[in-house]
Amino acid sequence: MLRGVLLRRRPVVLTLLPAAALVGTALVPPGAARADVPPAPSTAVSLAPGGIPPTQQESDGYDFTAHGEALATVSTRPVAPGLDLTSYQRLESGGWNRGTVLTADLTEKTLAMDVRDSGKVAGVAPVTQQMQDTGAVAGINGDFFDINASGAPVGIAKSRTGIANTVTGTRPAFQLVGGRAVVGALTSSGTLTTPDGSAHPLAGFNTPHLPTDGIGVYSALWGDTTLDYAVGTPGSVPEPVARATVVGGVVTAVGSGAGAPAVTEGGQVLLGRDAGAAVVGALQVGQHVDVEVGLSEDVDLALSGADQLVTDGAVASGISDDGLHARTAIGVDRSGTRVIALTVDGLTTASVGMKRTDLAVLMQSLGAWEAINLDGGGSSTMVARIAGTTTPVEVNTPQDGTERPVSNSLLFFSSAQPQGRPVSAQSRPVSTRAGAYTVLTGLHRTVFGSGVDAAYAAAEHDGRFTATNGRLTVTRGRGDEAVATGRRTGPSGVTFDAGRGRTATAPLTVLGPLDHLAVDRATIPFTGRDGSAPVRLTGYDADGRPSPVEPQDVRVEAEPGVVVTPDGADGFTITPATAKGTALVRFQVGDHWAETQVLVGLDDETVAGFADGASWTAASDRATGTVTTTTGPSGEPGLRLQYDFTRSTATRGMYAVPPAPITVSGQPLELSMWVKGDGSGAWPRIMVASGDGTVSNLDGPLVTWTGWQQVTFPVPAGTAMPLTVSRIRFLEVRADTQYQGDVSVADLVAHVSPPGTGVTTQPVHDPVVLTDGTVADRPLRVAVLSDGQFVARDPDGELLQSVRERLREIVAAKPDYLVIDGDLVDEASPADLALAEQVLDEEVADRVPWTYVPGNHEVMGGPITNFEAVFGPAHTTRLLSAPGGGTRLITLNTSSLTLHGNDDGKQQLVDLEAQLQQAATDPDTTGVLVAMHVPMDDPLADKASQLTDRLEAQQLQDRLGRFRAQTGKSVAVVNGHVGVFDGSSAQGVSVVVNGNSGKTPAGNADHGGFRGWTMLGIDPARGIVGRAPEPGDRTAWLQAETHPAVDSLQLAVPATLGRGSVVTLSPTLTQSGVVVPVAWPVSAQWSGTGVAFDEHGSAVVRYDAATGRLTALRAGTATLVLTVNGVTTSATVTVT
Structure with a gap:
């Protein structure tokens, strides 16, 4: 009895007559093809939010964090009626994994399944090729097979047209009976009855391996692959081996060896080895034989696998394991009406793969009552024709980089009618890039519209496009494409109306104007003038929210030696026009640009x-x-x-x-x-x-x-x-x-490639760091100090003295809270940590409440328990209350240079998710401040000081961005580690990097490389920015004022200026003999008499602190006053 659904069935026996081909005509006719239907966006879960429509950022009811997984991102898209595709990525105990799930509702009468292959049993083809011309809408790879040899599957396969192959014995198999699915044991057997009435068991039908003394039977389904593989290798067949050809139950030929199958139409070949060879070799031409192959159950289709993963809703016992690999599995729920097909990518940093035992746990958590493991590794494949398209595409990532040819597949079909004629509509961006559902103010997004037939395939139909509100305008609004222009920030959309009530809306979020531009490939190498390469541009608004930039918004300047052409709405294609050389390509949007270096030759x-x-x-x-x-x-x-x-x-x-x-x-x-x-x-x-x-x-x-x-x-x-x-x-x-x-x-x-001259970039000075001003009047002020790196064996050294000076400045500033953001000490011995405690007791004590966040040097030469014994838990959370609301301070442990590589593994990320959910629902919380030593991204070019798990960094950035987008509450991150001061934004999240307090800075003085500390000024009343924030809302909530150590301050201003003249000032400060420009990211306070700091007023001079430009307006005398970290200087100028 098969476990799972109880079905009354009878064994099925196949008497081998003329064989029916496994690959036949399509179950349903394919939908109408349309060559210019744009492909669906990538199923990879990345760069959320905005990579997929908000309506598809859901899990189809699955819980991908059921066993403590962290940083999970999920999307679900329909494929056909009753068939959905869910993609996910998450951090598991063993590392990152990425998977795709096909969920089939068998109560949907228009949904069908079948087993298919390459057209022959002993042959391989990619799943996408096996789907061609079948009308299938999705498919997964099937059974294990004789790889690098015959290519035949090693188990059992039965399609709706008949049995394709068997191996005698019992195998776990997916089976379909009368519209209900079962996963469990399936037994196959066979018998050869010779003229003397003797019954001899068969080892299999179209099986790739004959055991010692075995007899196999092969039909035309096998193909033309040599039968040598069944008993040895081509040209190396052990003796004795015998074969006999049978047509219509009559022996027509008998011989020795294996060789080419040479199966006549309606015939079979009997192949025996050892004792089996004696039976087959004894047959004579003209004799009658009976050959029967049967399955233990009467099934509509069957596909075997390896291990039973889930049995009666529980993880099966005795599962064999062979390490981490890409996986394919299939299961069924308790009712037998929901099929769950899963692929997990493997052996990459983005997805390490799974052990079979972990695969079983995952299938159980997805709701499988019974499940089996199918062929995995490089064979794992899932293909789907996403709703609104016409062409099936691979939706997982092959372990070997390309789709592997496999022996057979399990395909899904839809017979929903009508097909090729629209019954509804779709509207979506033409660009397939992540973030295509956004558009920057003033830039454009091309939108596609068409009909959709009953099977969810695109069906050609023109219509009319309109914007849902005034945040967008639409041009070229008829046909199947329109161009939307961002006008005002906030949610909007483009509606496609195909008539007769068939409408669909593409949701588009309008971001702020373009603030800076980035290219995905700063360097593109070519071996010679053959080939081409894509280039993609991404624009960012002032909140760091990304959006793809289409070619229609870009001006291209290219040096000789390359040709640059638009590549649809996604970007450009670069083609070399020389056999060897270099060329610089500049992409410009308004006043913003980004460059790519092209290198040709080797x-x-x-x-x-x-x-x-x-x-x-x-x-x-x-x-x-x-x-x-x-x-x-x-x-x-x-x-x-x-x-x-x-x-x-x-x-x-x-x-x-x-x-x-x-x-x-x-x-x-x-x-x-x-x-x-x-x-x-x-x-x-x-x-x-x-x-x-x-x-x-x-x-x-x-x-x-x-x-x-x-x-x-x-x-x-x-x-x-x-x-x-x-x-x-x-x-x-x-x-x-x-x-x-x-x-x-x-x-x-x-x-x-030959060396190039390199690209130049435009600097981005994020306003989260004040250039002119102070946070002294903000209701909540949080001081940040990091990277002292003193040691106990040098208690009076320069590094410790510098740290003490910074702490005294902080205490004098009277902040509400102090965050020590890692690497206060250089080593993690008990003596070093005891000295740190002593310094904090002496310099801070109870005058300012503080939290110490561990950095990588807090475990340098010692375990994190040394730190915890003195300073408490390595990751914490608390609510900092102030007029206007509370700010939740979450500290994280990055001492291992990752968030999940610490002693507690991914637990702190699980805790982070819980803390973010609590902050989202807590009415007293208006914003979240995350403090961790190692930043998500290093602002320096060498990228040497950032989270080493780059996927973790991206997923954390995405998660924080989603928190702000979904809750309307503000969030910021403060770090240390890099050795410079810096500020940036990503997906609406402000990121502040605090520089060194003691150790020598890592960067140049004009790029944040100075000693000091930072004061964060927070206005909790401005923390709730809503679902449509304006650029600048985040800085109304939080800004950073840097406090460099100042030995002296220099302000040189000409004694006289002629009216209307303009000069650029270059004020500097000096610390420990190093000259530091007073410019971003140095925070200063500018004041004076006779000085205007904006476009208004009748002052003598006007000064722009961001650019250093001093403009003489009218005759008179003005005094310019500069203050940095409490040190003040002034200069007087006379305008004539």
Whole structure:
């Protein structure tokens, strides 16, 4: 009895007559094709909010944080009636994972399923290809298969047209019976009855492997792949093996060996080995035989997998595991009417993959009453034709970078009628980029509209476009496209009216005017003049909210050697027009610009010459072996890897590890290496870390050759530089292949682009940091000090003295609260932390309440428990109350340079989510201030001082942005760590980086590299900005006043100026002999007599603190007064 839904069924037996093809005509006719329907936006969950329509930022009822996962982002989109696609990304205990879920409601009568393949059992094709011309709207990969050999599935498959393949025995399988689904054990068997009446069990039907003494039967469904694979390998078939051809139950040929199947129409081939060969070989031409293959249940379709993951609503026992990999699973709820198909990406930084046991827990949490594991790893594939489009696309990310050809698939079909004729409408941006549902004030967004048929496919139909309110205007408002222009910030939309009540609205949020512009690729390398590359521009308003910029808003200036053309609404395409050289491309929108450097051609740079080969070491997984020195094809040094891949059937690997990771200079497009092959079919890969910390592999071809051959390892486009090589790897992924091997390598070379002149960028001076003014009058003031880095063994040193001076300034300023934002000490010994406690007791005591947030130096040489024993929990929350409301202060522990790499793992992120939810509903909370030592993004060019998990940084930024967008409450982040003072904004969230209080700054003095501290001024009454905030609302809630240490202050002003003349002043301060410009991010207070600081008034001079411009207005004398951190100087000017 199958577990799950109780169904009365009878066994099904197939008497093998002329076989029906597994791949037949479509169950339903495909929808009308429309070549110019824009594709759906990416299913990747990123850059929220705005990457997908707000109505689709939901989970379809799934809870992706049911087991303590953190920073989960989810979107759900319809595919067809009864079929939805949910995409998610979340932080799990083992790392980040990203997955996609197809949810099928089998009570929807127009929804159907079937098993399909490439057109033959012994063959492979990508799922997208298996779906072609079938009318399918979605699909997932199916059973495990004989990879790198016959390609045939190893289990059971039955489509609606008949059994395709079986293997004798019981397998966990997905089954469909009368519109209800079951997942559970399915048994197949078969019998060959010979002329003497003897019944001989069959090992399988169209099975890729015959066991010892086995007999198999093969039909025309098998295809033309040699049957040698079933008993050995091509050209290497052990004896005895016998075969017989049967047509209409009559033996027509008998012979030895396997070979080409040569199955005649309506016939079968019997193949036997060992004792089975004796049975088959004894048959004679003209004899009658009976061949039967059967399943234990009468099912409409069946597809087997490997482990049973969930049984009776509980995680199954005895699940086998083979580590972290991409996964595919399928399950069914208790009623048998809801099918849950899941893929999880694997073996990337963005998605580490899952163990089978964790996969079982996930399927159970998604509501599966029964579930099984299907083929995973590089085979994991999910394809869907998103509602409103016409073409199925891959919606997961392949583990190997491209969609793998697989043996079979499980497809979903919709027969909803009418198809090809509109019954409703759709309206959405033409751009597929994240953030396309936003538009900057004054810029444009192209919107597409069409009909949608009953199966949710796009159906061509023109209509009329209108804006939902005055925040947008619409031009070219008829046909299937219109252009919307942002006019005023806030929510709006574009409605497409196809007539007869068929309307749809694309929600568009109008952001503020363009404040700064960014390009996604500052450098684009090409090997030569062949090829092209996309470039995408993103504009940001003054709140740091991103929005894609379309080509219609951009002016392009390109140096000779490249051609730049618009690429629809998404961006531009750059094509080289020279074989070698460099060119600079500038993209300009109004007064804002961004640049891309194009590098064409290649130079060779040696990565590893292996002269140090004796210091390379061996490493392996599920294998043994050695790494020794040898010589290359021209006598140069090399490495020899001898390995034993006979110890396991799981993925095995043999690796050569350098004494230290090797950094590759420049912009490599590919690496090459000489490889002396052994013909084994092992897979050569080079393990690298990219510039953003992502660990991946550069892949070469399977080693099918013998002798020396130069192998190329392409570098994927868009890889962050520099690359660092950590291993040379040889892997075996075939479960049925075991061997010992011997390969050698020599001369690892990088093929790099020529050096360019580099790009220039426009500085962004965010107003969260005051240039002229003070926060002294704000109702809530929070002082921030960080990065002293003193040590107990130097208690009277310069660093500690500087920290004491800063603390005294802070106490004198009488803030409401003090945040010590990490790295107060340099080392984490008990003596260092005791000295920190002593200093705080002596300088602050109870005069100002304070919190100490740990940085990476609070665990330098010691555990976090040393810190906690003195200063309490490493992450905290409290409400800071002031007139106008409360500000929730959340402190986080980034001592491991991540938020989830600490002793409590991701728990503080789980706590953060709870704290944000509490802040959202608490009427006394008007804003949230997050204090953590390491910033999400380093403002310096080298990006050396930021959260090392870049996905974590992006997801946290997105989460805080969603908090502000969804609650209308303000949020800001304050950090240290970098060694400079800085301010920025991201998705409406202000980010303040506090500089050093003791340690020597890391940046230049004119870019925030000075010692000091920061005072945050908060007005809680201005914290609630609503759902349509204006740029500047965030600074009305919080601004930062930096307090540099000042030894002296210099203000040089000409003694006289002629009326109408303009000069630029360059005031400076000096600290410890370093001259610091008094300009952003130095906060100053400007005053004086006879001086105007705006466009109004009848003063003698006007001064603009942001630009330093002093303008002489009328005759007279004026005195300009400058104050920085309590130090004041003045200068007098006479206008004639």
